[in-house]
Amino acid sequence: EAQVTQNPRYLITVTGKKLTVTCSQNMNHEYMSWYRQDPGLGLRQIYYSMNVEVTDKGDVPEGYKVSRKEKRNFPLILESPSPNQTSLYFCASSPGQTSNQPQHFGDGTRLSIL
Amino acid sequence: AQSVTQLDSQVPVFEEAPVELRCNYSSSVSVYLFWYVQYPNQGLQLLLKYLSGSTLVKGINGFEAEFNKSQTSFHLRKPSVHISDTAEYFCAVIRMDSSYKLIFGSGTRLLVRP
Numbered sequence: 159e160a161q162v163t164q165n166p167r168y169l170i171t172v173t174g175k176k177l178t179v180t181c182s183q184n185m186n187h188e189y190m191s192w193y194r195q196d197p198g199l200g201l202r203q204i205y206y207s208m209n210v211e212v213t214d215k216g217d218v219p220e221g222y223k224v225s226r227k228e229k230r231n232f233p234l235i236l237e238s239p240s241p242n243q244t245s246l247y248f249c250a251s252s253p254g255q256t257s258n259q260p261q262h263f264g265d266g267t268r269l270s271i272l
Numbered sequence: 273a274q275s276v277t278q279l280d281s282q283v284p285v286f287e288e289a290p291v292e293l294r295c296n297y298s299s300s301v302s303v304y305l306f307w308y309v310q311y312p313n314q315g316l317q318l319l320l321k322y323l324s325g326s327t328l329v330k331g332i333n334g335f336e337a338e339f340n341k342s343q344t345s346f347h348l349r350k351p352s353v354h355i356s357d358t359a360e361y362f363c364a365v366i367r368m369d370s371s372y373k374l375i376f377g378s379g380t381r382l383l384v385r386p
Contacts, residue, residue, distance in 0.1 A: 189372050193374075199378060200362060250316075263317070265313070
C-alpha cells in the first residue's frame with residue numbers, strides 16, 4: 159500500500175531535549191516536505207527536499223533541521239525544542255516531476271513541548 | 273506571493289442539507305487548486321483538484337468545486353451531506369511553475385448534525 163509513515167504519532171517531552179520525528183515513503187517520490195498545523199493558521203511549510211541531499215527552507219524553518227540521505231526518508235529534527243514548537247506535524251511527498259501532482263500526507267505527529 | 277482565504281472557520285449543517293465551503297485565493301501567477309479533507313486523527317486526503325479545462329471539477333465522496341477565475345474563488349459544494357462528512361476541509365494552491373510548495377487556507381470545520 160502506498161503510504162507516508164510518520165513516527166511517533168504522539169510525543170510529550172520537555173524543553174531542550176533533542177527529538178527526531180521520522181518520515182518514510184514507499185512510493186519512490188522525489189519531493190518531500192514537512193508542515194506544521196496550528197489552529198487558525200492552516201498548514202505552513204517548514205522544510206522541503208527536491209531529492210537526495212537537496213533540502214531548502216520553507217516558511218517557518220527556525221528551530222528545525224532536516225536531512226535527506228536516502229530517497230525514502232526525510233526526518234525532522236528539533237535540536238532544542240521549545241514550547242512554541244508544540245504543534246501537529248505532517249510529512250508529505252509527491253512524485254516531483256510537475257507541481258500539479260497531489261501530495262500524499264502522513265497521519266501526523268502531535269508534539270507537546272513542556 | 274500567494275495566499276488563500278477560507279472565511280468560515282466552522283460551518284454547522286444538518287444531515288442531508290446542501291453545503292458550500294468558500295475559498296478565495298490571491299496570486300500574481302497562475303496556480304493549481306486543491307481541496308483536502310482531514311478526518312479526526314488522520315492526515316490530509318485529496319478531495320479534488322483543478323488543473324485546467326472544465327471549471328467544474330468532481331471529487332470523491334460526492335463533492336464538487338467550481339473554479340471562478342474572475343472572482344479568484346474555488347468553492348466546495350455537496351448537495352446532501354452525511355454525518356461522516358464531519359471533518360476539517362482545507363483549500364490550497366500551488367504555483368504552476370517549478371514550485372512545489374502548497375499554500376493552505378486556515379481550514380473550515382464542517383459539523384454535520386443529525
